[in-house]
Structures are given as C-alpha cells and as structure tokens.
Amino acid sequence: MKSIRLASFGLRGYVGEALTPNTVLDFTSAFATFVEGGRVLLGRDTRYSSPMLHAATLAGLLSAGCEVLDMGICPTPMLQYAVPRRGAAGGISISGGHNAMGWNALTLVGRDGAFLEPVGGEKVLDIFHAADFLKRDWKSMGTHHVVDDYAGEYFDALERQVDCEVIRRAGLTVLIDPVGGAGCPFLAEFARRFGLKLVPVNARPSGYLAREAEPRPRSALQMASIIRYVGGDIGFVLSSDMGRVSIVTEDGEPASEEYTLALVAAHVLKKQVGPVVTNCCTTRTLDEICEERGARLIKTPVGQAYVVSALADEDGLLGGEGSGSVCLPSFSKGFDGFLVMAVVMEAMASEGVRVSELLRALPRYHIEKRNVACGSREGYRVLEMLRERLAQVPGGRMDLTDGLRVDWDDGWVHTRPSRTQQLVRVISEADTSARAAERAEEIVRLIENQVG
Numbered sequence: 001m002k003s004i005r006l007a008s009f010g011l012r013g014y015v016g017e018a019l020t021p022n023t024v025l026d027f028t029s030a031f032a033t034f035v036e037g038g039r040v041l042l043g044r045d046t047r048y049s050s051p052m053l054h055a056a057t058l059a060g061l062l063s064a065g066c067e068v069l070d071m072g073i074c075p076t077p078m079l080q081y082a083v084p085r086r087g088a089a090g091g092i093s094i095s096g097g098h099n100a101m102g103w104n105a106l107t108l109v110g111r112d113g114a115f116l117e118p119v120g121g122e123k124v125l126d127i128f129h130a131a132d133f134l135k136r137d138w139k140s141m142g143t144h145h146v147v148d149d150y151a152g153e154y155f156d157a158l159e160r161q162v163d164c165e166v167i168r169r170a171g172l173t174v175l176i177d178p179v180g181g182a183g184c185p186f187l188a189e190f191a192r193r194f195g196l197k198l199v200p201v202n203a204r205p206s207g208y209l210a211r212e213a214e215p216r217p218r219s220a221l222q223m224a225s226i227i228r229y230v231g232g233d234i235g236f237v238l239s240s241d242m243g244r245v246s247i248v249t250e251d252g253e254p255a256s257e258e259y260t261l262a263l264v265a266a267h268v269l270k271k272q273v274g275p276v277v278t279n280c281c282t283t284r285t286l287d288e289i290c291e292e293r294g295a296r297l298i299k300t301p302v303g304q305a306y307v308v309s310a311l312a313d314e315d316g317l318l319g320g321e322g323s324g325s326v327c328l329p330s331f332s333k334g335f336d337g338f339l340v341m342a343v344v345m346e347a348m349a350s351e352g353v354r355v356s357e358l359l360r361a362l363p364r365y366h367i368e369k370r371n372v373a374c375g376s377r378e379g380y381r382v383l384e385m386l387r388e389r390l391a392q393v394p395g396g397r398m399d400l401t402d403g404l405r406v407d408w409d410d411g412w413v414h415t416r417p418s419r420t421q422q423l424v425r426v427i428s429e430a431d432t433s434a435r436a437a438e439r440a441e442e443i444v445r446l447i448e449n450q451v452g
Contacts, residue, residue: 274317
C-alpha cells in the first residue's frame with residue numbers, strides 16, 4: 001500500500017490507493033479555509049489523473065466561496081509567477097512533477113508566488129486534520145473563471161530578465177523535452193520569442209510518460225543519442241511541471257542535473273555578486289563557484305519552500321537545488337525551467353561559447369545518487385544507526401541540517417528520508433567515481449540491513 005505524503009506545501013500520493021478524490025476534497029477545503037474563501041489560481045498538468053483531481057479541487061474551492069481563476073494545463077512556475085500579479089490569495093498546482101506515472105500531487109502556493117511557507121502550511125494541516133472547513137450556503141458559492149491570457153505576460157517578463165537580443169542573434173538550434181507535460185503548449189511561443197530553431201522531443205501533451213520524469217543523465221539518453229544528428233546546440237530535459245532541468249551538450253553528453261544550478265550561478269555571479277541559497281546536498285561545485293566569485297552561500301533543508309524562504313530572509317540573488325532547480329527572485333519565487341533555459345542560452349550567446357565549454361569551465365566532481373525503499377518510521381531509525389556508524393569513520397565532519405551529512409576532505413555523503421515518497425535518499429560525491437560509488441553502496445548496504 002503506497003501511503004499519502006502530507007507536507008506544509010502540499011499533498012502527494014499514489015492515485016487510487018492513497019490519493020483519492022475524498023482526500024483531495026478535504027485538503028483543498030482546508031486550503032480554501034486558510035485563504036478565507038479568497039481568489040485562488042488553479043492549474044494542472046497532463047497526467048491521466050489530473051482532470052479527476054482538478055474536479056475534486058475545484059469543488060473544494062467553490063464550496064468555501066473562492067473565486068477560482070482556472071489556468072487549465074499550466075506549468076507550475078508559470079502559475080507561481082501569476083499568483084501575485086493576479087491579486088490572488090494563493091494557488092494550487094496539480095502535477096506529479098518529477099514523480100513516476102501513478103503519482104500525482106497538489107502543491108500549495110502562497111500569495112507571494114512561493115510555495116506556501118511552513119508556518120502557513122502547518123495551519124492548513126491543522127485545519128485538514130480537524131476537518132473544520134469553511135462552507136458557504138447555496139447563494140454564496142464561489143465562482144469559476146477560465147483564463148488563458150497569462151502566457152504573454154509571463155514571456156514578456158522573461159524577455160526582460162535576460163538579454164533577449166543576444167540570444168536571438170545566436171540563432172540556436174535547441175532540443176526541448178517536456179516529457180509530454182504541462183510545458184508542451186508553450187514551447188512554440190518560447191522558441192519564437194528567443195529566435196530558436198526548436199526540435200521538440202516528447203512534446204505532445206500526454207498522460208503517458210515516455211521516459212523517467214526526473215531530469216538526469218539516464219532520462220536524457222534519448223536526447224543525447226540524436227542531438228548531434230539534428231545539429232543541436234543544446235538540449236534541455238525537463239520534469240512534467242517544468243520545474244527541474246538537466247542539460248545535454250551539443251556533442252551528446254547528458255550532464256548531471258547537479259550542474260544546472262552551477263551553470264546558472266557561474267553566469268549570474270559574473271554580472272552581479274550576491275547571496276546564493278541551496279540545500280545541504282548540492283554539489284561542491286557550487287561552493288567553489290561562490291568562493292571564487294566572493295558570494296556568500298547559505299544552505300537549507302531540502303525543498304523549494306526552504307530555499308525560497310531563505311532567499312527572502314537573506315535578500316538572496318539566486319537559489320536552487322542539485323535536482324536541476326533554479327530560482328531568481330528578481331523574476332519570480334519559483335523553481336522555473338523556462339528561466340533556466342533562457343539564462344543558460346544567454347550565457348552561451350553572450351560569451352560566444354558552446355555549452356560543453358561552459359561545463360568544462362566548472363569544477364566537476366563525481367556524484368552517485370541512490371534510493372532505498374523505506375517507510376517513514378523506519379527512516380529515522382536508519383538515520384540514528386548511520387549517525388553512530390559514521391561517527392566512527394576518521395576525519396568526518398557531521399551536519400544535521402536535514403537528515404545526515406558527513407564531509408571528508410575528498411568528498412561527502414548525505415542521507416535523508418524523502419518527504420514525498422517512501423524512500424531514503426543517499427547522495428555521495430567524491431573526487432573519483434570509484435570513491436563516490438563505494439561510499440554510496442556502503443550506505444545502501446547498511447540501510448538495507450537495518451530495514452530487513
């Protein structure tokens with residue numbers, strides 16, 4: 001039985017087993033109560049379950065008297081951009097994002113366009129558990145309006161964020177793979193705005209995921225196999241909600257998603273130096289870039305909500321995670337794949353170099369990522385066991401910001417229970433691939449022995 005996962009910024013689960021219309025209705029009613037029946041933006045992706053979840057979500061919002069602006073199939077970052085500009089009290093994005101088929105989620109957005117901050121999210125959870133929902137009578141039901149005029153405003157702002165003219169002059173041939181998700185209807189306009197020759201891959205809206213939804217080297221192999229033959233300058237592999245991005249070079253290298261934020265940071269910090277925020281398990285490459293540029297690097301627990309909250313607290317210039325996620329608060333308060341593509345192309349065009357050259361200029365390490373099936377309750381026992389074991393390894397420096405991280409001079413390992421799935425995540429980075437893999441495999445072995 002796949003359980004449901006509740007967090008301050010949303011609800012995630014396996015459709016039909018845990019994520020059901022009744023649960024969605026109650027969760028949405030809790031959010032509608034929290035925003036006191038105010039204006040809410042609603043968007044969804046293309047997954048087979050999304051129309052059903054959309055119906056349940058809409059019912060919960062209308063029952064509390066909300067004015068619903070329905071954006072239809074809409075990338076999560078585009079909805080986040082629109083929330084403060086439409087004067088909304090919040091938003092809900094229905095999207096499985098980087099999760100596999102069968103999974104789906106409701107993500108809550110605050111009035112500022114960021115994922116709902118932990119304090120507000122906890123209030124939503126309290127209302128949900130108490131089932132004390134705002135309910136309007138028959139004459140005070142909410143209203144439902146379909147809106148389809150939001151993409152132009154978004155792309156206008158994106159053009160202003162980067163040097164659009166230098167990108168146009170470069171005349172780039174770009175492959176984009178949105179895995180049949182919410183970004184599909186917007187690719188042609190994106191390409192037109194930036195003067196791109198677009199080669200779409202898996203770009204027809206579909207509830208079927210033609211590849212793994214999480215952008216990383218193994219989900220980029222299809223694109224990597226064709227990019228040279230179509231004369232591509234760069235390829236972008238995205239999650240179904242357009243929040244995460246990995247990159248494929250012109251010569252067919254499927255780069256680790258860890259280097260997406262690093263590439264953006266290297267370019268942005270050349271133009272302006274300011275605080276950078278990331279989570280506690282992003283590649284050391286970012287540490288070195290920030291040190292070289294004289295930028296302060298702040299580390300948070302894993303998750304968009306934590307990174308964006310710290311960006312606001314620290315007046316940060318740039319934030320993101322090693323999952324291929326980037327936020328520029330001068331543009332919006334969400335992890336945004338369209339923004340990533342625009343900034344990386346600006347770096348290529350303004351410096352007159354290929355993306356492979358941008359990557360070669362980065363300090364690069366070897367990173368291994370593993371997932372181990374493990375229930376939520378077992379996960380914390382696993383962490384305690386690992387803490388005792390790794391404390392015995394000489395030279396290690398422990399950090400408990402989120403889960404357990406141990407640093408040595410030649411690398412580090414990080415372990416934490418997932419907030420979205422019944423997994424323990426293990427990341428190991430080192431100077432050599434052999435050492436990174438050795439440490440990851442040893443941690444996985446210890447966890448598997450613990451959980452039986």
